[in-house]
Amino acid sequence: MDILNALVAFSNYILVPGLAYGSQLALGALGVTLVFGVLRFSNFAHGDTMAFGTAFVILFTWWFQSMGITAGPLPTALLALPFGIAVTAAMLLATDRVVYRFYRQQRAKPIILVIVSAGVMFVMNGLVRMIIGTSDKVFTDGARMALNPADFKEWTGLAEPLAIKTTAVVSVVVALISVALLFWFLQKTRTGKSMRAYSDNEDLALLSGINPDKVVAVTWIIAAALATIAGTLYGLDKSFRVFVYFGLLLPIFASAIVGGLGSPLGAIIGGYVIAFSELIVTNAWKKVAGYLAPDSWLGDGLYQALSTDYKVAVSFVILIIVLLFKPTGIFGAK
Amino acid sequence: MKKLLLAVSACALTAGIASAEDVKLGILIGFTGPIESLTSHMAAAAELAMAEVNASGQAANTYASVRGDSTCVDAAAATAAAERMITAEGVKGIIGGDCSGVTRAVLTNVAMPNGIVMVSPSATSPALTADPDNGLFFRTSPSDAREGEVMADILVEKGVKSIALTYSNSDYGKGLAEAISAAFIAKGGTVTINAAHDDGKADYSAEVAALAAAGGDLLVVAGYLDQGGKGIIQASLDTGAFSTFGLPGGMVGDSLPLAIGPALDGSWGQVAQSDSAGAAVLIEMGKANSPAFDATSPYSMESYDAAALIMLAMEASGSTDPNVYKDKIMEIANGPADVSGTKILPGELGKALELIKAGTAIDYDGGSGVMLIGPGESAGRYKEFEVKGGVYETIKFR
Numbered sequence: 001m002d003i004l005n006a007l008v009a010f011s012n013y014i015l016v017p018g019l020a021y022g023s024q025l026a027l028g029a030l031g032v033t034l035v036f037g038v039l040r041f042s043n044f045a046h047g048d049t050m051a052f053g054t055a056f057v058i059l060f061t062w063w064f065q066s067m068g069i070t071a072g073p074l075p076t077a078l079l080a081l082p083f084g085i086a087v088t089a090a091m092l093l094a095t096d097r098v099v100y101r102f103y104r105q106q107r108a109k110p111i112i113l114v115i116v117s118a119g120v121m122f123v124m125n126g127l128v129r130m131i132i133g134t135s136d137k138v139f140t141d142g143a144r145m146a147l148n149p150a151d152f153k154e155w156t157g158l159a160e161p162l163a164i165k166t167t168a169v170v171s172v173v174v175a176l177i178s179v180a181l182l183f184w185f186l187q188k189t190r191t192g193k194s195m196r197a198y199s200d201n202e203d204l205a206l207l208s209g210i211n212p213d214k215v216v217a218v219t220w221i222i223a224a225a226l227a228t229i230a231g232t233l234y235g236l237d238k239s240f241r242v243f244v245y246f247g248l249l250l251p252i253f254a255s256a257i258v259g260g261l262g263s264p265l266g267a268i269i270g271g272y273v274i275a276f277s278e279l280i281v282t283n284a285w286k287k288v289a290g291y292l293a294p295d296s297w298l299g300d301g302l303y304q305a306l307s308t309d310y311k312v313a314v315s316f317v318i319l320i321i322v323l324l325f326k327p328t329g330i331f332g333a334k
Numbered sequence: 335m336k337k338l339l340l341a342v343s344a345c346a347l348t349a350g351i352a353s354a355e356d357v358k359l360g361i362l363i364g365f366t367g368p369i370e371s372l373t374s375h376m377a378a379a380a381e382l383a384m385a386e387v388n389a390s391g392q393a394a395n396t397y398a399s400v401r402g403d404s405t406c407v408d409a410a411a412a413t414a415a416a417e418r419m420i421t422a423e424g425v426k427g428i429i430g431g432d433c434s435g436v437t438r439a440v441l442t443n444v445a446m447p448n449g450i451v452m453v454s455p456s457a458t459s460p461a462l463t464a465d466p467d468n469g470l471f472f473r474t475s476p477s478d479a480r481e482g483e484v485m486a487d488i489l490v491e492k493g494v495k496s497i498a499l500t501y502s503n504s505d506y507g508k509g510l511a512e513a514i515s516a517a518f519i520a521k522g523g524t525v526t527i528n529a530a531h532d533d534g535k536a537d538y539s540a541e542v543a544a545l546a547a548a549g550g551d552l553l554v555v556a557g558y559l560d561q562g563g564k565g566i567i568q569a570s571l572d573t574g575a576f577s578t579f580g581l582p583g584g585m586v587g588d589s590l591p592l593a594i595g596p597a598l599d600g601s602w603g604q605v606a607q608s609d610s611a612g613a614a615v616l617i618e619m620g621k622a623n624s625p626a627f628d629a630t631s632p633y634s635m636e637s638y639d640a641a642a643l644i645m646l647a648m649e650a651s652g653s654t655d656p657n658v659y660k661d662k663i664m665e666i667a668n669g670p671a672d673v674s675g676t677k678i679l680p681g682e683l684g685k686a687l688e689l690i691k692a693g694t695a696i697d698y699d700g701g702s703g704v705m706l707i708g709p710g711e712s713a714g715r716y717k718e719f720e721v722k723g724g725v726y727e728t729i730k731f732r
Binding site for chain 1: 531546
C-alpha cells in the first residue's frame with residue numbers, strides 16, 4: 001500500500017508533469033533542430049516564433065469562442081491551431097524573404113545567421129507584445145481535469161491524489177501525432193527525402209536537381225507548424241506570457257543540443273531528458289521517501305537537491321556538461 | 335545650537351503656561367517622490383483637522399501647519415527638512431514622516447535630539463516598533479507585523495495546527511511571511527515550509543510539489559493575486575496538493591475567485607479595512623472641504639487622525655511642550671481602560687475639546703478607528719473573510 005502511495009505521489013509530481021512538459025520541449029526542440037539541419041544555423045528567434053504562433057492561436061480561439069464554436073471537452077485552441085500555423089508560416093516565409101535569403105545568397109557564415117536570428121527574435125518579441133499585450137492571457141477552456149484528484153482518491157482509497165489535466169493529455173497526444181507525421185514526411189515523401197538530402201550535402205543535392213528554394217520554404221513551414229503547436233500546448237498547459245516564451249529558448253536549445261543538433265530523434269529524447277532532470281533535481285522527495293522508509297529514518301529535511309528557483313539552472317548545467325564532454329549530443333554526428 | 339535649543343524649550347515652557355499661543359505643527363511627508371500622488375490628500379486631511387479645531391473656538395491655541403518635503407526615499411533631505419521645521423519654524427509636533435526609511439532617520443537624527451513628538455500616518459515597517467523613541471514616536475497606521483498576528487490568531491481559532499507558507503519574492507511578501515510565521519510559531523503552531531515563489535512565471539507546479547512534500551493543514555499564500563499567488567493556488571488545486579488557502583491582504587480582489595472558480599470556496603483570510611463609523615463622515619468632509627480631497631486615498635484618514643491626536647493631547651495637557659503632551663496621546667486615543675470614554679469621530683473635534691475642558695474622558699476614534707497598542711502604534715482594523723460562492727464574505731472585523 002505504501003509503495004502504491006509512493007508511486008502515485010511520484011506520478012503526480014514527476015511523471016505526469018514531466019511527460020507534458022517534455023512533449024512541449026520536444027516539439028520546440030524539433031523545430032530548432034530542423035532549422036539547424038537544413039538551414040545550418042541556430043535559430044534564436046524560435047522561442048518568439050512560438051509566442052507569435054500562440055498569440056494568433058489565442059486570437060483565433062477568442063474569435064471562435066465569441067461565435068460559440070468549441071471543441072467540447074477539448075480546448076478550443078486545437079481548432080484554432082491550423083489557422084495560427086498558417087499565419088506563422090506566412091510570417092516565417094516573409095522573414096526568410098526579407099532577411100535570411102539575403103545572407104543565404106551571400107553564403108554568410110552560420111555565426112552571422114545566428115546573430116541575424118537574434119535580431120529577428122527582438123523584432124518578433126516586440127511584434128507579439130504589440131499584437132496581444134504583455135499580460136497573462138488565459139485561453140484554456142473545455143474540461144479542466146481528465147482525472148480529478150478528489151475522484152481518484154475516492155476510487156482507490158489511497159492517501160495520495162493523482163491529477164491529470166486535460167491539457168497534459170492533449171500535450172502528449174498531439175506531440176505523438178505531430179512527431180509521427182513529421183517522421184513519415186521526412187522518411188517517405190519525396191519532399192522529405194529532398195530535405196534530408198539537402199541537409200546531408202547541399203552541393204550534391206543541388207547537382208541532383210533539388211530545388212533549394214522549395215526545400216527552404218518547406219522547412220520554414222514545418223518549423224512554423226512545430227513552433228505554433230509547441231507554444232500553444234505550453235500556453236494551454238501553463239499560461240501564455242510573451243516574456244516566458246523568450247525564457248523557453250534556453251531549455252529548448254538545451255534539449256536540442258543534448259539530443260544532438262540536427263537529429264530529430266535526439267531532439268525528442270533531449271526534450272524529455274531536460275524536462276525530467278529539471279523536475280527530479282528540484283523536487284522535494286520527502287513525500288515519496290516518507291512512504292518508502294519508516295518515519296524515524298527521515299529527519300525534518302525536504303530532500304530537495306536544489307530550490308525550485310534554480311530550475312532553469314538545471315538546463316544550463318546539463319547544457320555545459322554535454323558541450324564539454326560530448327559536444328555532438330546523444331545522436332549527433334556533425 | 336545648544337543655547338538656541340535651550341531658548342526654544344524655555345520659550346515653549348513659558349508659552350505652555352500662557353493661555354493662548356500660535357502653535358505650528360509640521361507636516362513632513364513626501365510631496366515629491368514615489369508617493370506624491372497620496373500626499374496632497376494626506377496634507378489636506380491633516381490641515382482640515384487643524385482648521386476644524388481653530389474654527390470650534392474651544393481651543394486654547396491657534397494651530398497652523400508647516401509643510402516639509404520628506405521625499406519618502408531621501409533620508410538626508412528628510413532630515414534637513416525636519417531640522418528646518420524645528421529650528422526655523424519652531425514646530426511643536428510633526429505629522430510624519432511617511433515612508434518607513436525616512437521616518438526612522440528623522441526620528442533618530444532630529445526628533446529625539448530635539449525632543450519633538452512625531453505621529454506618522456503611514457510608516458508601516460515592523461522595525462519602527464522596536465526603535466528607541468523616548469516615547470516621542472506614534473503612528474496611526476498599523477505595523478506590517480500586525481497582519482501576521484491577526485492571521486495567526488485566526489489560524490489558532492480555526493484549530494489549524496500546521497501550515498505551509500509561500501510568499502512572493504518581494505520585500506512585502508518576505509516581511510509578511512516572516513510576521514505570520516513568527517506569530518504562528520509563538521502561538522504553538524508549526525510552519526512546515528516557508529518558501530518563496532517568483533512572480534511572473536508560467537508554471538508553479540515545481541514550487542507546489544515542494545510545498546506538498548512539506549505538507550500542512552492548509553497553504554498560506556502571502557503573494558499577489560494577479561501574479562504568482564494565483565499560479566500557486568491554481569497549481570495546488572490542479573495537483574490536489576492543497577484545497578484550502580489562507581489569503582492575506584495582497585490576495586484579496588475580485589479577479590481571484592473569477593480566475594479560480596468554485597474551488598476557492600472555503601478559503602479565508604484577512605485584509606486591512608476599517609469598519610469605523612468615522613470613515614464615512616470623513617469622506618464627506620473631504621468632499622466638502624476646500625480644497626476638496628479624497629479621504630479614501632490611502633493614509634488620508636490616518637493623517638487627519640495624527641493631527642487631531644497631537645492637538646487634543648496639547649489641549650488636554652494644557653501644554654505645547656512635546657515632553658509633556660506626549661504622555662497624553664495614548665490616553666486620548668484609547669480612552670480609559672473601562673471603555674467609558676466618549677467616542678470622538680471626525681467633525682467632532684470641537685465637542686472633544688469641550689469634553690476635555692469639562693474633565694470628561696474621551697476615546698478618539700477618528701477616521702481610521704484609532705486604537706494604539708504597544709509603543710504607540712495603531713492596532714489597525716482587519717476584516718476577516720471567507721470565500722463563499724465566489725464572493726469575499728465578511729465574517730467579522732478584528
